[in-house]
């Protein structure tokens with residue numbers, strides 16, 4: 001039997017340890033946070049910085065917060081001067097990308113980067129240098145993948161035989177996504193797998209031998225050898241590492257098939273899953289009703305949420321695929337194509353929302369946007385026969401993904417109902433070079449790439465990575481300046497900004513990457529802000545966001561990213577380079 005003295009000694013030791021854990025001060029905090037075991041989780045830990053921007057109405061600015069069990073517990077000002085001296089860094093809430101593609105980003109990190117390639121020979125050079133590092137790529141089991149080409153730089157559509165060059169590039173399986181991932185360009189070897197003649201696919205185009213757009217991509221994708229689960233797990237890990245680097249703590253995955261939902265469900269329970277994912281279900285066959293598939297999927301947890309569905313109304317503007325009310329100005333025989341007719345779109349919106357899902361429709365052209373609003377009106381009327389559309393929408397939170405070109409009448413309807421636009425500011429600055437020639441001056445002025453006009457609807461901002469870089473600071477820059485984050489210029493080569501009346505402020509843009517995506521994912525109590533009870537997700541910057549001048553903002557990088565009270569990224573410093 002232990003003596004009284006030992007018991008007293010032990011219990012005071014335990015108390016002392018507990019006190020230190022609960023209030024470790026600036027020196028012990030980082031040490032405790034880095035402990036390899038879970039003890040810190042059980043105690044309240046305090047973090048202090050030069051300033052904390054909270055996005056919270058009750059306390060917009062603070063200096064310290066405490067974290068317990070992965071959530072913020074208290075938010076407050078520094079209590080002592082010791083603390084005040086020791087802290088560095090300026091905190092903002094963890095960033096969210098409201099529309100991206102997680103697996104595809106990881107796949108891109110593991111494929112040839114063709115973005116910005118300015119000629120066919122540059123494409124060839126990049127393929128050759130990739131192949132020299134990845135010897136096995138291009139066999140029948142593991143096709144050589146790439147993304148980022150644009151026919152505009154070739155002056156014409158590429159063809160399959162363009163991928164037969166030099167000694168290494170004979171008889172390889174090659175599949176390269178267009179910059180907007182709405183077309184693929186494949187090699188002769190891939191073509192040899194396909195039926196001859198090729199089938200006609202509604203909503204699909206084959207503009208050249210070896211190029212397949214929108215629905216026609218399925219002809220090829222049926223033959224694409226699926227990467228193994230191990231490879232997909234690596235894709236996800238690589239993607240999350242990249243996202244954390246940009247201060248991203250959460251993302252909305254705009255199209256996850258049932259099989260991948262299952263993989264997400266499993267992986268999200270592991271420690272390495274460092275980005276919260278709000279998934280939009282995409283049926284194996286696009287634009288169908290497949291709720292039974294979703295039910296099989298592992299249930300949501302704090303890092304993975306499943307309650308929305310993605311439908312597709314049309315294709316993209318770059319390949320004349322977006323569905324327009326009037327023909328294109330630079331292709332008067334075409335007004336794009338719908339991927340689904342109005343009857344089916346409306347039926348799907350009713351069915352999915354009736355089954356309890358948030359309905360998110362991809363719509364780029366003004367016809368597609370009109371049909372999306374029509375479908376939502378029907379579905380809302382069906383869901384809440386006794387409430388106004390606006391009231392009903394505020395519960396169900398339907399979204400239009402991209403919402404790029406919207407007729408003024410439909411902009412008005414969207415505002416009346418309160419439909420959430422999901423906007424990618426860097427799409428505007430990538431498309432601004434050709435948008436006016438596709439649409440003409442009048443349509444561009446009144447309909448295209450609205451931002452400020454849609455602000456009252458609390459638009460979700462995102463990047464659509466990997467179509468655009470996942471860098472949120474480039475997104476903020478594009479929204480605030482309407483200039484290219486790559487060059488700092490507008491299409492005229494100036495700095496006025498492209499249709500500058502649609503710019504937003506830095507604070508509004510930040511909201512688009514924090515509070516608005518939280519609301520659009522039904523996470524307004526948990527994400528996008530630093531408040532007691534919210535997830536302990538935050539980003540440390542070198543200076544306040546407002547203190548960056550615009551030109552340094554587009555190149556800004558974060559110092560640290562924290563998810564659930566755990567540091568998932570820190571910028572390498574001199575001490576890291578030394579080791």
Ligand SMILES: *[C@@H]1O[C@H](CO)[C@@H](O)[C@H](O)[C@H]1NC(C)=O
Nearest residue numbers: 202339340341342343344345
């Ligand atoms: C719409 O599409 C569905 C499915 O492809 C088809 O069965 C239906 O006839 C079409 N409706 C109209 C009005 O074209």
Ligand SMILES: [Zn+2]
Nearest residue numbers: 099100254464
């Ligand atoms: Zn997308």
